[in-house]
Amino acid sequence: MDLKQIFDNYEALANQEVSIEGWVRNHRDQKAFGFLMVADGTDFRVVQVVYEESLSNFDAVKKIKVGAAVSLKGTLVLTPDLKQPFEVKAHEVVEVGPSHEDYPIQPKRHTREFLRTHPHLRLRTNLFTAVFKVRSVLHHAIHRFFEDEGFVHVAAPIITGSDAEGAGEMFKVTTFDLNRVPLHEGTIDFSEDFFGKATNLTVSGQLQAEVFAQNFKKVYTFGPTFRAENSNTKTHASEFWMIEPEMAFTDLKGAMETATKMVKYLIQAVMDKAPEEMAFFDQFVEKGLIQKLKSVVDKPFATLTHQAAVEKLLASGRPFENPPSVLEDLYTEHEKALVELMDGPVYIIDWPKDIKAFYMRLNDDQKTVAAMDLLVPGSGELIGGSQREERLEPLKKRMQAFGIDPEDMAWYLDLRRFGTTPHAGYGLGFDRMLMYVTGIENIRDVIPFPRTPNNCQL
Amino acid sequence: MDLKQIFDNYEALANQEVSIEGWVRNHRDQKAFGFLMVADGTDFRVVQVVYEESLSNFDAVKKIKVGAAVSLKGTLVLTPDLKQPFEVKAHEVVEVGPSHEDYPIQPKRHTREFLRTHPHLRLRTNLFTAVFKVRSVLHHAIHRFFEDEGFVHVAAPIITGSDAEGAGEMFKVTTFDLNRVPLHEGTIDFSEDFFGKATNLTVSGQLQAEVFAQNFKKVYTFGPTFRAENSNTKTHASEFWMIEPEMAFTDLKGAMETATKMVKYLIQAVMDKAPEEMAFFDQFVEKGLIQKLKSVVDKPFATLTHQAAVEKLLASGRPFENPPSVLEDLYTEHEKALVELMDGPVYIIDWPKDIKAFYMRLNDDQKTVAAMDLLVPGSGELIGGSQREERLEPLKKRMQAFGIDPEDMAWYLDLRRFGTTPHAGYGLGFDRMLMYVTGIENIRDVIPFPRTPNNCQL
Numbered sequence: 001m002d003l004k005q006i007f008d009n010y011e012a013l014a015n016q017e018v019s020i021e022g023w024v025r026n027h028r029d030q031k032a033f034g035f036l037m038v039a040d041g042t043d044f045r046v047v048q049v050v051y052e053e054s055l056s057n058f059d060a061v062k063k064i065k066v067g068a069a070v071s072l073k074g075t076l077v078l079t080p081d082l083k084q085p086f087e088v089k090a091h092e093v094v095e096v097g098p099s100h101e102d103y104p105i106q107p108k109r110h111t112r113e114f115l116r117t118h119p120h121l122r123l124r125t126n127l128f129t130a131v132f133k134v135r136s137v138l139h140h141a142i143h144r145f146f147e148d149e150g151f152v153h154v155a156a157p158i159i160t161g162s163d164a165e166g167a168g169e170m171f172k173v174t175t176f177d178l179n180r181v182p183l184h185e186g187t188i189d190f191s192e193d194f195f196g197k198a199t200n201l202t203v204s205g206q207l208q209a210e211v212f213a214q215n216f217k218k219v220y221t222f223g224p225t226f227r228a229e230n231s232n233t234k235t236h237a238s239e240f241w242m243i244e245p246e247m248a249f250t251d252l253k254g255a256m257e258t259a260t261k262m263v264k265y266l267i268q269a270v271m272d273k274a275p276e277e278m279a280f281f282d283q284f285v286e287k288g289l290i291q292k293l294k295s296v297v298d299k300p301f302a303t304l305t306h307q308a309a310v311e312k313l314l315a316s317g318r319p320f321e322n323p324p325s326v327l328e329d330l331y332t333e334h335e336k337a338l339v340e341l342m343d344g345p346v347y348i349i350d351w352p353k354d355i356k357a358f359y360m361r362l363n364d365d366q367k368t369v370a371a372m373d374l375l376v377p378g379s380g381e382l383i384g385g386s387q388r389e390e391r392l393e394p395l396k397k398r399m400q401a402f403g404i405d406p407e408d409m410a411w412y413l414d415l416r417r418f419g420t421t422p423h424a425g426y427g428l429g430f431d432r433m434l435m436y437v438t439g440i441e442n443i444r445d446v447i448p449f450p451r452t453p454n455n456c457q458l
Numbered sequence: 459m460d461l462k463q464i465f466d467n468y469e470a471l472a473n474q475e476v477s478i479e480g481w482v483r484n485h486r487d488q489k490a491f492g493f494l495m496v497a498d499g500t501d502f503r504v505v506q507v508v509y510e511e512s513l514s515n516f517d518a519v520k521k522i523k524v525g526a527a528v529s530l531k532g533t534l535v536l537t538p539d540l541k542q543p544f545e546v547k548a549h550e551v552v553e554v555g556p557s558h559e560d561y562p563i564q565p566k567r568h569t570r571e572f573l574r575t576h577p578h579l580r581l582r583t584n585l586f587t588a589v590f591k592v593r594s595v596l597h598h599a600i601h602r603f604f605e606d607e608g609f610v611h612v613a614a615p616i617i618t619g620s621d622a623e624g625a626g627e628m629f630k631v632t633t634f635d636l637n638r639v640p641l642h643e644g645t646i647d648f649s650e651d652f653f654g655k656a657t658n659l660t661v662s663g664q665l666q667a668e669v670f671a672q673n674f675k676k677v678y679t680f681g682p683t684f685r686a687e688n689s690n691t692k693t694h695a696s697e698f699w700m701i702e703p704e705m706a707f708t709d710l711k712g713a714m715e716t717a718t719k720m721v722k723y724l725i726q727a728v729m730d731k732a733p734e735e736m737a738f739f740d741q742f743v744e745k746g747l748i749q750k751l752k753s754v755v756d757k758p759f760a761t762l763t764h765q766a767a768v769e770k771l772l773a774s775g776r777p778f779e780n781p782p783s784v785l786e787d788l789y790t791e792h793e794k795a796l797v798e799l800m801d802g803p804v805y806i807i808d809w810p811k812d813i814k815a816f817y818m819r820l821n822d823d824q825k826t827v828a829a830m831d832l833l834v835p836g837s838g839e840l841i842g843g844s845q846r847e848e849r850l851e852p853l854k855k856r857m858q859a860f861g862i863d864p865e866d867m868a869w870y871l872d873l874r875r876f877g878t879t880p881h882a883g884y885g886l887g888f889d890r891m892l893m894y895v896t897g898i899e900n901i902r903d904v905i906p907f908p909r910t911p912n913n914c915q916l
Contacts, residue, residue, distance in 0.1 A: 021879075041676075109872065119671045129674075139611045151600065188637060201617075217498050224613075238653075453653070455654075458620060
């Protein structure tokens, strides 16, 4: 039986036999009896198993070490006076797979830094069991949200021949023998590489999602993306998952409506589907987490233009290290202040065109683009999006201003030549969303096997 | 309104005003009226829109070209005598985005080869609209199946430092300037590369899934995997998605039970959720497709050992180009014959150890391993899986026999040292499953932007 079944139905199972297969998280053995704390990963909760001298293999069971796999049968006994609602009195305990003295995950506090050095074992802790369960819950909630809203999922390609977007440094993908890269008149001859051209790992599926939005109306990508930036911060990973919805016949406001609905849905989903884990995070990782998340679900999201946001910051009289400017990006200190000043989540829209990407739609003022960032309490930017430039000539001009040869992206221009529509979309970093809902501060602790500069374990 | 809403409720909408935004798939203009066939991607069906001279912009509407985006309002009129159940009599038609004479997707039969040369436009056809909608339906069904069965989703890493599995040729991932790869005493100095070591694109998430199964009991990966094999066949892509469930406390039989349940669930899901598309495939792509799929849902899956399968093939008296052998892999002709002889899906289990991977569990006969292939009618192998070798010493021996240094995979051995369990899993190629349920014969036609040797468009 899965522990989840047992915890969900323990009252009905009182005084019945249950069978459990799992791993020993803790073992306290006394002279004539002992307690095994057993987890099986189907439920966050751990079951207390009591065994006594009457066990035929009592002496062997006493020697079971933390980390061992066990299979056991016993009677479920309600224990209303104890902290846990029931325990299991074992009458059969089989050690399926033993453990050893050098098992690194002992029942004591380990630092997250220490646990990162054991990526194949660290998940056998309460913290990481909770993190990776909630990761799965959030993953499923994202697909369910978009499926229910009628979006078609698109698998954006991972290997791309396009490097035009300029969203960040890229990893090269090649089958060249790196010791003998073929040269032709001094330059690399990519015609001999696997794809007959230079290829990279994708930084975004947006442009390909636009292709699909122009047939399916509402689409989204949800897959891995990559940045080869040599930045060792708590929030940057070289490999991370992104959600990128794209909607035809939709403007910036429409994209914001979908983003708001999505954020509230996702938070509600993890609170509904992983209540034990969320209570754990609230207690041990970020005090007030659930209150923070509930306020995001309950509050309307405000909207400010970038200019109004800067004016509000200046009018607040707050001291800033970097003075806010209508021509510049917002700094983290500005984002934090805006969320406080607006007392909740806030979209910043209509950004200065020179600091945003070429594909964003030029507003009528000719100075700003129809872009949006969503700022949320307790974090900075959670979502970035825009209405896309659907007009052929303005798009060409923007490309040229960004040094992109329109010929190199003829297919992207074709979307504007044949049945173009107002369309908009946004990107949500999955791992950052997971950090937000769990309170975990380091992206390395929400990714099963994180990739960062000089770090690629397993 | 989405066309899906209109098609789902057209009787209730009779004689009511509807508004539609979509793309013109066909346009027949007569002297005093015309027909626009409009698709919006939310439904496979295309709506027929009639317009007449009474339109204020009648002359402009007459000039709308195939491929244009339109926004229109009109009255829904039931047409029980016609092929389609209703049409829309337009009283307002706005051309949102025009099209041009050189629009390549004209309303006539295009070959799939021709359409592949327009990867950004080919989905604007009935065929590819159906394929990529069913792809999304299948994608969602996979997540829903595993979520409902209590599996935790694991994002297996895409970039890996491990090349020990030997499942196939790998793509290299690097940030080296390929013109100036750093050498140290004649060999490449990977300590200077981004991750401080040689890295590749993953060929399988199985080994990492095993890590997670040893805490969560039931887990699965579903993400992109890669093969750098220079093979230009209809069934090989360089980038494809794989589903890899992994279950602790489970043997080969348990994995087969899950696989059977999953295959039946997925087929039923696409038939239930995309009936129009499936009828289209049955009519235009593979005659008898639905019958084939229904039989897979209805029939029990048989099981044969590899040896029994070979004996059955020999006893059948059928002529084979390659004589079946108890020591060798099955050829496609054998797979086809077995499905016919067994009159339905069949698992082939207990394969000769020398032709299977190092991690498969050695059977007591010391000659075979607990592996399984699922063969299905109208295709070859759909799924491959195995019980994993959970015993430390036999695993080490197998690694050495395969030329793998156990030291290089100490983490994998640790899973056997600390709380090992009998466990099993399998792999399902997502794109091949999609080919199977749609009847599409070339993998390039089920992947949004396929990657194959010398081909990496967009």
